[in-house]
Structure formats: C-alpha cells, structure tokens
Amino acid sequence: MKLPENFIYSQSSLQDYVNCPYRFYLRHIQGLHWPALQTDDALLMEEHMLSGARFHRLIQQYFLGLPLERLNNIAEADPNPDLPVWWQNFHKKLSQTISAARFPEVKLISSITDTRLMAKFDLVSVSNDHLTVYDWKTSQKPATKTQLKARLQSRVYPYLLAKEYAALTKANTYKPEDISMIYWQANFPDNPQVIEYSQSAFDADELYLTHLIEEINSKFEQNFIKTGNLKHCKFCNYRSLCEKGVQAGSFSELEPGFEDSDLLEFSIDIDQIDEIRF
Numbered sequence: 001m002k003l004p005e006n007f008i009y010s011q012s013s014l015q016d017y018v019n020c021p022y023r024f025y026l027r028h029i030q031g032l033h034w035p036a037l038q039t040d041d042a043l044l045m046e047e048h049m050l051s052g053a054r055f056h057r058l059i060q061q062y063f064l065g066l067p068l069e070r071l072n073n074i075a076e077a078d079p080n081p082d083l084p085v086w087w088q089n090f091h092k093k094l095s096q097t098i099s100a101a102r103f104p105e106v107k108l109i110s111s112i113t114d115t116r117l118m119a120k121f122d123l124v125s126v127s128n129d130h131l132t133v134y135d136w137k138t139s140q141k142p143a144t145k146t147q148l149k150a151r152l153q154s155r156v157y158p159y160l161l162a163k164e165y166a167a168l169t170k171a172n173t174y175k176p177e178d179i180s181m182i183y184w185q186a187n188f189p190d191n192p193q194v195i196e197y198s199q200s201a202f203d204a205d206e207l208y209l210t211h212l213i214e215e216i217n218s219k220f221e222q223n224f225i226k227t228g229n230l231k232h233c234k235f236c237n238y239r240s241l242c243e244k245g246v247q248a249g250s251f252s253e254l255e256p257g258f259e260d261s262d263l264l265e266f267s268i269d270i271d272q273i274d275e276i277r278f
Contacts, residue, residue: 003028003029003115003217004031008109008116008117009112009115009118010118010119010120010156011119011152011155011157013027013028014152014156014209014212015152015153017212018152018212019227019232020226020227020229020232020233020236021223021226022225022226022238022242023227023238024216024224025224026241027238029224032238048080048138048140051078051080051138052138054083055083055087055136055186056105056122058071059123059136060104063104071087072091075088082187085187086138089186089187089189090186090189094189098123098132100125100127100132101126101127101169102124103123103124103125105120105121108121108160108161108164108168110163113210113213113214113217115213115217117209117213118160119157119160121157122134122135124161126169128172129178130180131161131165132179132180132181133158133179133181133182134181134182134184135181135183136184138185138187139187142185143183143193144193145195148183148195156205156209158176158179158195158197158202159202159206159209162175162176162179162197162202175199176197176198176199176202177196177197177198178197180194180195180197181195181197182195183195226242
C-alpha cells in the first residue's frame with residue numbers, strides 16, 4: 001500500500017484507522033470527499049465547529065500578548081452566545097494559572113518507523129522542571145479521564161513532546177515523567193482532566209504506535225476492512241458507501257469530546273480562521 005506523497009500521520013488519522021480501517025483508506029489514501037452529512041443537525045454542527053475554532057484563536061491571541069480588553073470585546077460580539085461564556089470561564093479559571101513559558105498552537109513532527117508523526121498542540125507550557133500540554137475542549141457533554149485516555153490523542157501528544165521538546169527549548173533535559181496533559185473543557189471549567197505521563201507510558205506508546213503504523217504501511221488495499229462497531233458508523237460520512245444507512249446521528253448524541261477531534265477534519269484548521277485585526 002502506498003500512502004499519498006508527503007503523508008504525515010496524526011492522532012486524527014490514527015484514530016480513523018483504529019475506529020475503522022476502511023474509513024482510513026477512503027479518507028487518507030483515496031482522498032475521497034465525503035458523500036453524506038455527519039449529523040442530522042448539519043448547520044448546528046458547523047456552527048459549533050466554527051465557534052470552537054474562533055475560541056481557539058482567541059486563546060492563541062491571548063498567549064501571544066494581545067490586549068485583554070480587545071479580546072473581551074471580540075468574545076462578547078461573537079454570534080454564538082456560548083463563546084463569551086467559554087471565554088470568561090477560560091479567563092477566570094485558567095488563564096492566570098499558566099505562568100511558565102507558553103507556546104500556543106505549536107506543531108511538532110517526529111520520525112517513527114521510516115515515516116512521520118505530527119501533533120498540533122493547543123498550548124505547551126514549559127517550566128524549569130515540567131512540560132504541560134493543554135488541550136481545549138468545547139464538547140457539550142463532560143468527558144471523563146477514562147474516555148480521554150482511550151483516545152489516540154492522549155498517547156500521541158505526550159509521546160511526541162517527550163521526543164521533540166528540544167524544538168521548543170534547549171534549556172533543560174526532560175524525562176517522560178516531567179510531562180502531563182490537561183484537557184480543559186470550556187463548558188465544565190472546574191473539571192479539568194489531568195493525565196500524567198511516565199517512562200513506562202512512553203515505552204508502551206512507542207511500541208504501540210510503531211506497531212500500529214507498521215501495520216497500516218504493510219496493508220494491501222483489500223485489507224482495509226470495515227468496522228463491525230456500528231457506533232463508529234453513526235457519525236461517519238462514508239456510511240452510505242458501506243450500506244450502513246444514510247440517516248445521520250443527531251448532534252446531541254455525540255459522545256463527549258467527539259466533535260473536537262474526529263469531526264475537525266470537517267475541516268477547520270486554526271490557521272484558516274481570520275486573524276484578529278485592530
């Protein structure tokens with residue numbers, strides 16, 4: 001099997017493969033445009049995704065040092081009434097607690113099994129003795145630590161940071177146990193989910209990710225089989241091609257954290273959102 005030229009693995013593409021190898025094949029090898037809506041509430045889903053991207057942009061601009069008063073005004077003027085609430089929750093509950101060196105919307109890429117693996121972090125905070133990954137979630141339902149730890153993101157992000165932190169800072173040497181990942185949920189600001197990393201977790205992730213990528217790279221096209229887990233089909237754009245039904249699931253039925261990662265290939269990249277202008 002030949003991947004597209006310059007293909008770079010990510011937590012999203014790996015999650016696609018784990019959820020359904022055939023979806024990975026259609027999306028990342030065939031580059032097939034999606035023939036079906038992801039949810040019945042398509043406009044609601046699109047607005048939620050755009051609002052989440054605008055929220056990410058506000059936080060990025062905050063950590064780049066733009067005036068708070070201006071950012072407050074932009075949040076208040078947003079067409080989605082949820083966004084000012086997210087923004088105030090962020091400012092009151094989290095912004096002042098992150099005082100170390102901060103790297104918003106930073107990408108790290110590392111080599112793994114003769115290919116490349118990339119992560120784009122919402123924020124990495126670097127102190128003398130610790131590295132913290134922050135990820136902003138705008139899910140309508142609270143996600144538990146167990147749910148979040150089951151996601152590929154919780155393996156890929158700390159693993160890549162442990163390997164490539166020198167791209168951010170060469171001032172110190174960090175071990176995997178010096179890394180933690182915090183999922184901060186804008187609708188549930190008092191319930192951050194903290195995942196601590198370790199050498200044993202790094203070793204397990206390296207083995208798992210290596211085997212996973214080698215498995216994908218070695219497959220023939222006919223071996224990308226369809227998942228038997230219909231839960232993954234309900235919000236998949238390719239379900240009609242697989243004869244898994246044309247009726248989309250409801251936006252309100254999305255699992256916690258689902259729309260923040262799986263559906264972002266919808267796709268809204270933070271770099272596509274307009275810069276805040278003065």
